[in-house]
Amino acid sequence: MRSxxxxxxxxxxxxxxxxFTFDVASGxxxxxxxxxxxxxxxxxxxxxxxxxxxxxxxxVWEHFLTQGILRLEEPGKETEQEKYEYVTDYDAFGRKxxxxxxxxxxxxxxxxxxxxSTDIEKKDRFSDYLxxxxxxxxxxxxxxxxxxxxxxxxxxxxxxxxxxQLPLPLQEYILGLPWERRLVYHQLDHRMxxxxxxxxxxxxxxxxxxxxxxxxxxxxx
Numbered sequence: 001m002r003s004x005x006x007x008x009x010x011x012x013x014x015x016x017x018x019x020f021t022f023d024v025a026s027g028x029x030x031x032x033x034x035x036x037x038x039x040x041x042x043x044x045x046x047x048x049x050x051x052x053x054x055x056x057x058x059x060v061w062e063h064f065l066t067q068g069i070l071r072l073e074e075p076g077k078e079t080e081q082e083k084y085e086y087v088t089d090y091d092a093f094g095r096k097x098x099x100x101x102x103x104x105x106x107x108x109x110x111x112x113x114x115x116x117s118t119d120i121e122k123k124d125r126f127s128d129y130l131x132x133x134x135x136x137x138x139x140x141x142x143x144x145x146x147x148x149x150x151x152x153x154x155x156x157x158x159x160x161x162x163x164x165q166l167p168l169p170l171q172e173y174i175l176g177l178p179w180e181r182r183l184v185y186h187q188l189d190h191r192m193x194x195x196x197x198x199x200x201x202x203x204x205x206x207x208x209x210x211x212x213x214x215x216x217x218x219x220x221x
Contacts, residue, residue: 026051031063037191039169040176057178068140071185075143075210076111113217127197133211134188141212142188144196149179162204170195185210196220
């Protein structure tokens with residue numbers, strides 16, 4: 001019995017050490033590069049230490065969840081999330097490291113939604129419309145639903161056909177994230193607005209946009 005407990009403790013300590021070593025060697029750099037807008041594919045080529053692609057994906061995904069860039073629950077529900085940022089430190093020899101700084105809780109109040117619609121079909125006009133709504137609400141309060149994790153498993157060939165309509169950097173961004181098999185909600189930052197606008201123009205983006213400050217929900221069909 002003690003032998004089994006000892007073996008379990010050794011496995012736990014080994015994993016903890018492995019996670020700590022990874023975070024020191026690559027974790028901070030991955031989060032920093034993701035914040036600068038690099039895709040998972042680009043990050044994998046830029047790291048000083050060899051890191052499995054799947055681990056980079058998971059680190060970026062968890063970082064985006066922590067930062068509120070991704071949400072697993074529909075926007076508008078009362079939630080509290082911890083908010084962090086990563087700062088760069090240099091030691092006496094000029095070696096760079098990244099340190100996580102706690103910024104405090106990020107509270108989102110429940111929203112009473114008002115559904116809106118738009119008959120804009122042209123990509124450029126729709127892109128401008130999304131930009132205006134995001135500027136009115138702020139990036140942190142503008143989201144869109146994403147079914148990539150669902151479709152990639154249910155209809156993999158259709159998913160690839162759909163994604164291939166996008167410019168290569170946008171394809172890389174979507175394919176680099178380990179989308180869960182559920183609806184996920186992504187902030188409408190510049191890149192995601194471009195993805196939505198391109199797919200919507202081709203009739204390939206059914207979903208919802210959420211603008212929390214104005215309490216508006218836009219259905220895309």
